[in-house]
Amino acid sequence: MMPLLWRVLAILFLALGVLGVVLPVLPTVPFLLAAAWCAGRGWPALEQWLIGHPRYGPPIREWRRGQVVSRSAKWAASVSMALGALILQFAPVPLAARIAVPLVMLIVAIWLWQRPEQ
Incomplete structure (x- = not known):
């Protein structure tokens, strides 16, 4: 049951992050950070996809490295x-x-x- 909950949360945060790409008042990266965190607990393939993403992967990796923000x-x-x-x-x-x-x-x-x- 818990992996399913983590997947649902990961999808929710990912959807909010995608909305943030087109809505200037909605942040993208914080939602993608949350999506990667949730995916790491219930959907490792999605987590790896997010970490490896050419545009959004670097901020996620930097955050995980030491809460680094450019x-x-x-x-x-x-x-x-x-x-x-x-x-x-x-x-x-x-x-x-x-x-x-x-x-x-x-x-x-x-x-x-x-x-x-x-």
């Missing part, structure tokens, strides 16, 4: 979060969301910039 990825994530926070300010959402979401994004950005780059 400077370009940090900038891309930070700019995306800033744009998302700015757009959110003009969206018809409750004030609490317009305050809380950018604060969470700021915390994530601070954490992200503390990750090693090499």
